Amino acid sequence: MKFYLKVWRQKSDKVAGKLVDYTIDNINADMSFLEMIDVLNDDLIRKGEDPIAFDHDCREGICGMCSMYINGRAHGPHHAATTCQLYMRTFRDGDTIYVEPWRAKAFPAIKDLTVDRSAFDRIIARGGFVSVNTGQAQDANNIAVEKASAEKAMDAAACIGCGACVAACPNSAAMLFVSAKISQLALLPQGGPERTLRALGMIDQMDKEGFGNCTNIGACEAECPKEIKLTNIARMNREFLKATIVEE
C-alpha cells in the first residue's frame, strides 16, 4: 500500500514545528500504524535524515504511550483502540494521513510526536494512591467489597493514562483521566481514609498544570481507548462537593 503522510516535525519545545510531507510505499496492510512509522524511520535513517521521534512501549494496547493524533482523531479512526492497535488496512491505498502530537499547554512538546505527559504523574502523586501500614498483611476477606462497586472501580482502573481525553477535548481538559483515578479508589473501602484529601489534592494539581475546564462535550469518552465513562466525571464532581462542603 502507498500513503502520503503529513507528519508534525518539531526539534524541541523552543522552536515552532510544521507538517512535513513523506511518501511511503510497499506497506503491508497488516502492519500496525507504529510499524509503518518504523519503516518510514528506517528509510529516513538510511538517507541520513533525522528519524521521527514518537512514543511507544508495549505495542499491545495497555501502556498508553503511543500518543498520535491521526487524521484529526486521538489514536486514529478506531473506537476504543490505541495507535498500536490501528492497522494500515483501515486506510485506503493512496490515502493522505495527518499525524500530529497531542496538543495541550499542559503537555509541552519534547520532539516531533512526543510530548511530556508528566503532568499526569504529578496529579497521581497528589492522591492517586492508598496508604497501607507496613507489617503483616491482613486476611483479604476482612474488608467486604460489593460486587457492583468492584466492577465500577475496575472499569475506572482500566485507564492507562494515555492522555487521549486531553488531546480530543476541545478544552484540553483532563477531567476524564483525573475522575477515573479518583473513582477507582473512591468506590472501594480501601480508598476511604484519604478520600477528601485525594479529591482536593488531585483537582488542585490538575488546575495548576494548566489543563482546560470540562464543558461536558463528551469527546473524551468517545475517544478513550479504554472506554472510561463520563459517569466518572460526575462522581468526581460529587467527591469534590463533599470534600469542600460536607467534610470538615
Added chain:
Amino acid sequence: MAKSALFTSSIGKKFLMGLTGLFLISFLIVHASINAMIWFNDGGVTFNKYAHFMGSNLIVRTMEIGLFLGLILHVVDGLWLYKLNREARPVKYAYNDEGTNSSWYSRSMAILGTLILLFLVLHLANFWVKTRITGIEQFGVDAEGQENLFAVMQAVFQSPIIVVIYVAGCFSLFWHLLHGFKSAFQTLGLNHVKYNEAIAVLGIAFSIIVPIVFALMPVSILLGWVR
C-alpha cells in the same frame, strides 16, 4: 487546597455555570408561562394582569435583581472559562475531525451564548427599558383599564426584521439548552443510570418546547393570530 477551592477551582467554575444555568432555566418557565397568556386572545387583558403583578410585586422585583446577577455571573463565568480553555491549547491541530466525537452545539456554547446575549440586549431595549424606565403610558390602557404591555408587544412585533431576529434568538436558545440542560445535571454530579434517560428526555423536550413557545409569540402578533 483549602475550602475556598469551591469557588476558585475548575470544578467550582463548572458548578457556578450549572447552578446559574438551572436558575435561568427556571426563569424561562415563568417567563414563557406568563407571556403565553396572550393566546387567550382577549386583547391582552389576562396577559396585562399578570404582567402588572410581576412588575409591581415587591418580591418579584427583588427576585429580578437576583435574575440579573445570575445572568451576569453566567455570562462572566462562561466567557472566563472560554478564555481559559482557549489558552489551554496554544497550538491548534492542523487537522481536527471533531464532528466524529461530539456535537457542534456542545462545542459552541460560548458562541451560542453570545448570540443569546446580543438578542437579550435588543429584547431588554424593546421591553424592559420601556416598562421599567421610560414608561409605557403612551400605549394607553386595555379594555379593563390596565397598563397595556400587550400594546407594546403589538407595536414591537409589527416589524418583520425584529420578528426574524427574535426567532433566530430562539434557535440559539434551543441549541444552548439542548446541551446546557443535561450538562448542568452532569456538572452537579447528578448522573445515575436510573435518572439519566429521564433527564435527557426532559432536556430535549424543554429545549424544543420553550423556544417554540417564545418564537410563536412575535410570529402570532405579526401574522395577526392574536389581537
